[in-house]
Amino acid sequence: MNGRPDTVRLGGLPPLADHAPSASERVVPSAFARVRPEASAIATSETVEPRALVLSRCLLAFAALATLWIDPSGPTRMEWTYASLVVYCVYSVVVAVASHAAQWPAPHRSLHWIDLCFYAWLVAVSGGAFLFYFAFFFYSILVASFVWGSKEGVLVTLVSVALFGTVGLNVSPVLSEADVSGVLIRAVFLFAFGIMMADLGGYERLHKRRLRLLKEITNPWSPRFGVDHVKCVNLDHLLEFYDADSCVLVLRRLSPVPHYMMYNASREKRGGATGPSRVDEEATGALRRLPDSLAACYHDPDGPFWTRVRGYAAYDFDLGTYTTSFLADCAAWANLLDTYSFVTVPYAQRDGTAGRLFVASNRAGFGRSDIDFLAQASAAMATVAENMYLVEELATQAAEHERKTISRDLHDTTIQPYIGLKLALDGLYREAGDENVLGPRIAELIAMAELTIRDLREYASTLKDKPAMPGEFLLTAVKRQAERLERFYGIGVEVKGVISPRLEGRLAAEAFQIISEGLSNVLRHTRTRDAFVTILCDDSHLLLQIGNELSPGEPAAKEFTPRSINERAQMLGGRIYIERNAGNNTVVHVSLPI
Numbered sequence: 001m002n003g004r005p006d007t008v009r010l011g012g013l014p015p016l017a018d019h020a021p022s023a024s025e026r027v028v029p030s031a032f033a034r035v036r037p038e039a040s041a042i043a044t045s046e047t048v049e050p051r052a053l054v055l056s057r058c059l060l061a062f063a064a065l066a067t068l069w070i071d072p073s074g075p076t077r078m079e080w081t082y083a084s085l086v087v088y089c090v091y092s093v094v095v096a097v098a099s100h101a102a103q104w105p106a107p108h109r110s111l112h113w114i115d116l117c118f119y120a121w122l123v124a125v126s127g128g129a130f131l132f133y134f135a136f137f138f139y140s141i142l143v144a145s146f147v148w149g150s151k152e153g154v155l156v157t158l159v160s161v162a163l164f165g166t167v168g169l170n171v172s173p174v175l176s177e178a179d180v181s182g183v184l185i186r187a188v189f190l191f192a193f194g195i196m197m198a199d200l201g202g203y204e205r206l207h208k209r210r211l212r213l214l215k216e217i218t219n220p221w222s223p224r225f226g227v228d229h230v231k232c233v234n235l236d237h238l239l240e241f242y243d244a245d246s247c248v249l250v251l252r253r254l255s256p257v258p259h260y261m262m263y264n265a266s267r268e269k270r271g272g273a274t275g276p277s278r279v280d281e282e283a284t285g286a287l288r289r290l291p292d293s294l295a296a297c298y299h300d301p302d303g304p305f306w307t308r309v310r311g312y313a314a315y316d317f318d319l320g321t322y323t324t325s326f327l328a329d330c331a332a333w334a335n336l337l338d339t340y341s342f343v344t345v346p347y348a349q350r351d352g353t354a355g356r357l358f359v360a361s362n363r364a365g366f367g368r369s370d371i372d373f374l375a376q377a378s379a380a381m382a383t384v385a386e387n388m389y390l391v392e393e394l395a396t397q398a399a400e401h402e403r404k405t406i407s408r409d410l411h412d413t414t415i416q417p418y419i420g421l422k423l424a425l426d427g428l429y430r431e432a433g434d435e436n437v438l439g440p441r442i443a444e445l446i447a448m449a450e451l452t453i454r455d456l457r458e459y460a461s462t463l464k465d466k467p468a469m470p471g472e473f474l475l476t477a478v479k480r481q482a483e484r485l486e487r488f489y490g491i492g493v494e495v496k497g498v499i500s501p502r503l504e505g506r507l508a509a510e511a512f513q514i515i516s517e518g519l520s521n522v523l524r525h526t527r528t529r530d531a532f533v534t535i536l537c538d539d540s541h542l543l544l545q546i547g548n549e550l551s552p553g554e555p556a557a558k559e560f561t562p563r564s565i566n567e568r569a570q571m572l573g574g575r576i577y578i579e580r581n582a583g584n585n586t587v588v589h590v591s592l593p594i
Helices: 050-070 078-101 111-124 132-148 150-170 175-216 225-243 281-289 326-339 369-430 439-465 472-488 505-525 563-571
Strands: 246-253 259-266 273-279 296-300 313-316 322-324 340-347 354-361 492-499 530-537 541-549 575-580 583-594
Touching: 050 078, 050 132, 050 583, 078 111, 078 322, 078 492, 111 296, 111 575, 132 150, 132 175, 150 175, 175 369, 175 439, 175 472, 225 273, 225 369, 246 281, 259 281, 273 541, 281 326, 296 326, 296 369, 313 369, 326 340, 326 354, 340 369, 354 369, 369 439, 369 472, 472 492, 472 505, 472 530, 505 541, 505 563, 505 583, 563 575
Parallel strands: 492 530
Antiparallel strands: 246 259, 246 354, 259 273, 296 313, 296 340, 313 322, 340 354, 530 541, 541 583, 575 583
């Protein structure tokens, strides 16, 4: 990543996916749907009310104008000072009106720079640095610090000090040594309090961002997405928060046999965190050498100056104190992660799963506050995983009870009447005899009834004993359904597809129901004799395509949306759309998140 010599990449890093989590993965119509902030909420100020900042500019402008009107003896260039303050008052009102019309967004970055330039101009035209106008610079510093962070606040402070000192020493009348000292004292005062405001604003903004990240991590997910998916998304959140190069979670699982797994998020492909994947022996050995209670931030002595000056810090949660031990082990991890600096904290779940969370960066360093916060984030991620396991277990038990109930009802209310129908058809066939013209048709109905009874019994047994078909059996089940349509109704169905190993049985069963409903619609609503089904599956989505060709002379279908398919897709967090392509085909596309 950074051209470090003699480095070894962490073994087992899987290739990152070429996709980002879509919006459909988070729009889950259930009690566990994620609550995500709207984009407009992110565009507002994180620490202070934008309305207060804008109106404070108006108050500052009109207060300065009123002060000048009451006591006009200060400025040396009265006309220029009056004109400048009147223009600034008009400008402040225009900005306030525009902000009100836009629902008070966060102040644009250029506004505090415009204010800064005006304050320097005001000091110049008023004739010196000894009037109260120099205090106006604090407004620009405050806005920059609390809206844009400490770096912007420090930059505005330095520019303010430079402009104030330059203007104060060169534009004022003849200065005595005492006057020069007064200008320098005001500049030092401006610098000291500006830095304090920048630090306070950045600190406040950082805490707001941390709270929002913890909220993102702890908001409940639908258990259907699975714990692995949630861990990957949370790693992407951490990567974005720190603007890091990589974020890695290495876990040691105890069942069915002890083994190590890794989840990885990379800056190169944001939103494409992958996992779990196996970890090689070198990484597991390095993991075992670090105590489960140790958290540390490490900076390579050969790294950039702005990272290596932070040094090394480690904290033992069991002892409750900082330590300088395990420096060599952390250096080995920096080599494995191919990074100059990283912060790591332990990860532990109540079921015995334990491991370590890493955030690595080559451009920025980490401090003790990052250790403390990342430990909170790690604990929050573990709690979310535990809650999902618990909810999934409760849902599985409830579903198992419901399946057994449905299985009994299906046997009593559906299978028994079909058995009676088959017996009646057998009697009718024997009464008609083999030579009757209706005999072959009755025999075909008997075969259909036998097949339906067998399918119902298999379905009832599946409901009672097995929760869902294995994901890899989806293609086989669809081909079997296609054979039945061709045998009894003369409709040829071409089935093609590729199944991902990540496709779970529950989603495969839902997909089979969607495909069966789509083929049933082809049978009931068209006169076509040819249909096709395509199943495409990757690590993030399952795409189903169900289509048919128009028969000669058949009018084109009107705009429609298959209601039952659409409802089932929405319940699974997916979406559908209908396509009529140039090949005279009507195709229903169904996209479901895995």
